[in-house]
Amino acid sequence: MVSQVSGSEPSSALGPVGKVKQAVRRGIPSRAEVEDLRARVRELEEAVAECRRHHHRTAELTDLVQALLVPLATRDDAALQQVLREYTDQLG
Amino acid sequence: MPDLAVLSVDEQGITLHAGGDEVLDVLLDGRRIWSFWSVRDTEPSQGDPERRRVDWPQQLARYLDGTTCLTVRSHVNGVDLFDEERRFGTGTERIAVVDRRGVELAMDKSGRMQVTFEGRTERDVEPLLDSVEVVIEALADAGVEAFPAYGTLLGAVRDGALIGHDSDADLGYVSRHTHPADVILESFAVQRHLAAMGYEVVRYSGGGIKVTVEEGDGGKRGLDVFSGYFDGEGRLVLLGEVRTPFEESWIRPLGTTTLEGRTLPAPAEPAHLLEAMYGPGWRTPDPAFRFETPASTTTRLNDWFRGTSVGRADWDRAYQRLRHRAAPRTPSPLARMALRREDSPALVVDAGCGRGTDARFLARRGVPALGLDYSTRAFELVAQEPETTGLPLEFGAMNLLELRHALAWGARVGATPGHRVVVARHLVDALPRAGRENLWRFLELACHDGGRAYLDFLVSPASEDPWARRSLLRPVGAAEVRAGIEARGGKVLSQTRIRSDRMGVRTGRRDTFRAHRRACRMVVEW
Numbered sequence: 001m002v003s004q005v006s007g008s009e010p011s012s013a014l015g016p017v018g019k020v021k022q023a024v025r026r027g028i029p030s031r032a033e034v035e036d037l038r039a040r041v042r043e044l045e046e047a048v049a050e051c052r053r054h055h056h057r058t059a060e061l062t063d064l065v066q067a068l069l070v071p072l073a074t075r076d077d078a079a080l081q082q083v084l085r086e087y088t089d090q091l092g
Numbered sequence: 093m094p095d096l097a098v099l100s101v102d103e104q105g106i107t108l109h110a111g112g113d114e115v116l117d118v119l120l121d122g123r124r125i126w127s128f129w130s131v132r133d134t135e136p137s138q139g140d141p142e143r144r145r146v147d148w149p150q151q152l153a154r155y156l157d158g159t160t161c162l163t164v165r166s167h168v169n170g171v172d173l174f175d176e177e178r179r180f181g182t183g184t185e186r187i188a189v190v191d192r193r194g195v196e197l198a199m200d201k202s203g204r205m206q207v208t209f210e211g212r213t214e215r216d217v218e219p220l221l222d223s224v225e226v227v228i229e230a231l232a233d234a235g236v237e238a239f240p241a242y243g244t245l246l247g248a249v250r251d252g253a254l255i256g257h258d259s260d261a262d263l264g265y266v267s268r269h270t271h272p273a274d275v276i277l278e279s280f281a282v283q284r285h286l287a288a289m290g291y292e293v294v295r296y297s298g299g300g301i302k303v304t305v306e307e308g309d310g311g312k313r314g315l316d317v318f319s320g321y322f323d324g325e326g327r328l329v330l331l332g333e334v335r336t337p338f339e340e341s342w343i344r345p346l347g348t349t350t351l352e353g354r355t356l357p358a359p360a361e362p363a364h365l366l367e368a369m370y371g372p373g374w375r376t377p378d379p380a381f382r383f384e385t386p387a388s389t390t391t392r393l394n395d396w397f398r399g400t401s402v403g404r405a406d407w408d409r410a411y412q413r414l415r416h417r418a419a420p421r422t423p424s425p426l427a428r429m430a431l432r433r434e435d436s437p438a439l440v441v442d443a444g445c446g447r448g449t450d451a452r453f454l455a456r457r458g459v460p461a462l463g464l465d466y467s468t469r470a471f472e473l474v475a476q477e478p479e480t481t482g483l484p485l486e487f488g489a490m491n492l493l494e495l496r497h498a499l500a501w502g503a504r505v506g507a508t509p510g511h512r513v514v515v516a517r518h519l520v521d522a523l524p525r526a527g528r529e530n531l532w533r534f535l536e537l538a539c540h541d542g543g544r545a546y547l548d549f550l551v552s553p554a555s556e557d558p559w560a561r562r563s564l565l566r567p568v569g570a571a572e573v574r575a576g577i578e579a580r581g582g583k584v585l586s587q588t589r590i591r592s593d594r595m596g597v598r599t600g601r602r603d604t605f606r607a608h609r610r611a612c613r614m615v616v617e618w
Contacts, residue, residue, distance in 0.1 A: 052272070055395075057495060062277055089287075089488065091489050091500065092287065
């Protein structure tokens with residue numbers, strides 16, 4: 001998108017080379033650069049979403065491990081079965 | 093022409109002249125049934141932007157058969173724009189928008205026909221208020237300070253009363269934690285605490301649960317409880333719609349508000365929270381209100397907390413329709429096959445058991461059976477049948493969209509001594525991809541050391557198949573299933589293509605997909 005800057009030539013009066021020169025003078029990225037930036041933003045958005053999703057998974061794993069850790073550490077098999085039974089019974 | 097006028101009302105909908113946008117109520121025989129915005133909810137017609145048209149919402153149109161006095165009324169100033177006797181369809185009786193018990197319904201904010209608070213007496217709403225108090229107390233027992241939220245808070249602060257066009261009560265609490273993972277962990281602990289107290293709790297997301305309370309008349313009511321927290325950057329995040337700069341002192345220490353004469357806890361300065369929820373115009377009633385939550389908030393809440401109830405609304409609706417109907421007696425061909433092939437298994441799990449027909453069939457044949465489904469409502473009838481008492485039959489809630497469900501149930505089943513078998517009929521094709529990944533994990537744990545899984549799933553045709561659509565199934569490629577199972581250490585013993593008539597599908601003669609429909613039957617061993 002080429003915006004009009006006061007004091008500069010109207011872009012309609014320029015040939016293709018002139019338009020490019022004008023764009024370069026203004027520091028406007030090329031179409032390829034814009035496409036590249038778009039792709040990078042998309043990728044970053046996906047990466048951010050992936051990171052956010054780890055919160056739920058971390059919570060799930062922590063919750064279950066925490067419930068099982070004491071009977072596991074004490075090798076209390078009966079308590080382990082009991083914890084598993086209660087844990088699953090209280091899911092919903 | 094006045095700024096706002098009703099031009100016509102017909103079988104399809106309402107045509108308006110609307111210069112500006114305002115809320116209109118539609119009343120049938122003097123009772124408000126539906127509200128809409130004159131511009132936002134209508135479409136321009138015949139090239140004139142001010143001539144606008146709105147169709148009857150599908151949910152409401154089902155009731156429009158008979159005669160009624162139809163009124164279209166401006167919600168804000170109470171002026172009637174239309175008020176005439178009308179006839180719809182071929183019916184001759186007065187139109188009654190009521191449920192099976194004859195209780196009056198109206199359209200709620202999410203477009204469902206619900207029993208709203210409008211016209212309900214003090215005595216009618218007492219059980220709900222009791223439930224609100226009971227659940228707030230139970231949540232306090234679980235360690236969080238809850239208060240009425242969303243519409244319930246709005247009604248309390250604005251009018252000291254429930255909002256007429258509302259149909260349920262919402263609660264919220266603001267955690268002391270500042271990270272989503274900790275807030276979710278706390279919510280799991282709260283759920284466990286409530287379950288241990290005897291409440292039925294259903295989880296919708298990492299920060300949203302529904303607590304069901306049995307009321308005095310035996311009826312059940314679900315209250316939504318939303319988690320919130322301060323994010324450490326000066327923002328309040330509250331499921332399901334809020335993420336905004338906020339002072340902690342506007343929430344705590346909690347103050348009080350009055351709802352229908354009862355004193356309940358409330359945020360210290362509730363006006364700020366109401367503005368965050370409903371915008372600066374929260375003081376003006378809007379029965380057609382719609383949340384306009386910024387995409388940046390929705391995306392974050394989705395990523396942090398959601399994804400554990402994908403597709404659930406459709407399944408809930410399907411089971412809701414069947415809730416009074418006895419579960420079918422005929423077991424599936426898959427359950428029969430497993431019974432025939434497996435020599436005295438110690439336990440057969442029907443994963444995704446739905447209404448519990450196969451689990452009951454297996455238990456009646458003397459095989460210890462465990463039916464697991466995300467929906468406890470689905471198998472409720474079978475689980476409560478007197479004839480199942482004394483059978484080796486258990487049911488449990490397993491939501492395969494939650495990893496901890498898959499792991500914990502997998503471990504519990506896998507700890508059963510002896511030969512274990514899992515039957516999963518049309519579960520693979522009912523789950524989204526994330527759910528299938530968790531199913532493979534569950535099977536790996538449940539079937540370790542020689543256990544077997546029997547799977548039936550649709551492989552074709554595509555989703556235009558009306559039976560598949562009705563059954564909420566999406567075909568899955570057999571190669572994908574095989575790869576998922578093998579990655580989890582399973583060995584596919586057999587893989588066969590089965591036709592419609594061997595799937596236990598009962599469809600009519602006009603089922604043109606019958607000849608093309610194919611399922612895959614896979615037997616897997618670990």
